[in-house]
Amino acid sequence: MGAKTERSFIGVYLWLCLLLAGTVGAAFLHLGVINIIIALLIAGIQITLIAFYFMQLRRSNHLNWIVAIASLLWLSIMFALVIGDYATRSWTG
Amino acid sequence: MSTRAAELAEQFEDVAQQREASTLGMWVFLATEVMFFGALFLAFSVTRSLHVESFSQAAKHLDILAGTINTAVLFTSSFTTALAVSALQQGQLKRVIGLLSVSIVLGGLFLAIKGHEYHEKWVEGFFPGNAFAVSGPAGNEVELFFLFYFILTGLHGIHLLIALGVTAVLVWLIVTNRVTPTRSMPLEASALYWHFVDIVWVFVFPLLYLIGGR
Numbered sequence: 023m024g025a026k027t028e029r030s031f032i033g034v035y036l037w038l039c040l041l042l043a044g045t046v047g048a049a050f051l052h053l054g055v056i057n058i059i060i061a062l063l064i065a066g067i068q069i070t071l072i073a074f075y076f077m078q079l080r081r082s083n084h085l086n087w088i089v090a091i092a093s094l095l096w097l098s099i100m101f102a103l104v105i106g107d108y109a110t111r112s113w114t115g
Numbered sequence: 116m117s118t119r120a121a122e123l124a125e126q127f128e129d130v131a132q133q134r135e136a137s138t139l140g141m142w143v144f145l146a147t148e149v150m151f152f153g154a155l156f157l158a159f160s161v162t163r164s165l166h167v168e169s170f171s172q173a174a175k176h177l178d179i180l181a182g183t184i185n186t187a188v189l190f191t192s193s194f195t196t197a198l199a200v201s202a203l204q205q206g207q208l209k210r211v212i213g214l215l216s217v218s219i220v221l222g223g224l225f226l227a228i229k230g231h232e233y234h235e236k237w238v239e240g241f242f243p244g245n246a247f248a249v250s251g252p253a254g255n256e257v258e259l260f261f262l263f264y265f266i267l268t269g270l271h272g273i274h275l276l277i278a279l280g281v282t283a284v285l286v287w288l289i290v291t292n293r294v295t296p297t298r299s300m301p302l303e304a305s306a307l308y309w310h311f312v313d314i315v316w317v318f319v320f321p322l323l324y325l326i327g328g329r
Contacts, residue, residue, distance in 0.1 A: 039190060075197070085135070097149055108161050108164065
């Protein structure tokens with residue numbers, strides 16, 4: 023790691039703050055369900071930046087990638103099953 | 116015993132393998148933390164979808180300014196922590212200590228602002244339990260929202276408190292020369308944990324403070 027890495031940290035930090043301003047600003051617009059999509063999309067970009075740069079995932083051993091992706095995969099299974107249940111409870115035959 | 120041998124625990128072939136094992140172990144631990152917080156986020160999402168209107172109303176009672184400042188404070192602390200790891204690997208020990216101290220101060224600032232918010236919510240009667248003072252038909256649902264608010268931010272706060280403690284120990288280990296540029300894994304691992312605490316907040320903040328609209 024050297025000067026180049028530290029410059030990338032500065033860039034990531036500025037992006038994180040910019041995205042924060044964006045997500046807070048978007049909360050004052052009344053867009054209904056799109057509000058939620060914008061907030062989650064920005065949060066997704068922010069955690070990707072943090073994981074890839076601050077947590078050095080981009081230079082990391084690929085075993086660490088497997089662990090990170092597996093945790094998201096299992097998380098999405100849990101969300102899909104539970105939300106699938108609640109979303110379809112009112113369905114009648 | 117040479118310095119190099121002392122830096123390598125006997126179960127490892129070389130320093131690179133030792134570093135990989137340390138980082139992988141931390142990522143596996145963080146994966147368990149993803150499941151831990153994930154379940155809470157899921158419970159919140161489902162409960163919110165059942166009470167959209169009252170959860171949106173309840174969220175408007177949160178202090179969006181304090182939440183935004185706290186998010187920026189955490190981003191800054193992650194930034195200084197990332198720089199500290201880089202500085203340690205380059206052997207700039209004084210800079211490492213300085214950067215980690217800034218991270219600790221910022222972590223403390225986050226908790227102080229959070230504490231201020233908690234106090235406000237307590238005084239305004241939003242703390243679930245006997246002190247809860249919202250009446251009306253939606254009162255129960257507002258109480259449910261604040262239950263999630265205190266559990267999510269409380270568990271996050273405990274994680275941050277642990278990260279603060281671990282980082283303080285790391286400063287001590289660096290000062291006493293037990294964590295060095297060639298044996299930097301303990302700081303790398305604790306930095307991963309610090310960034311993870313940041314990531315949890317990146318979801319807590321919009322879910323609680325923002326998505327109901329303002």
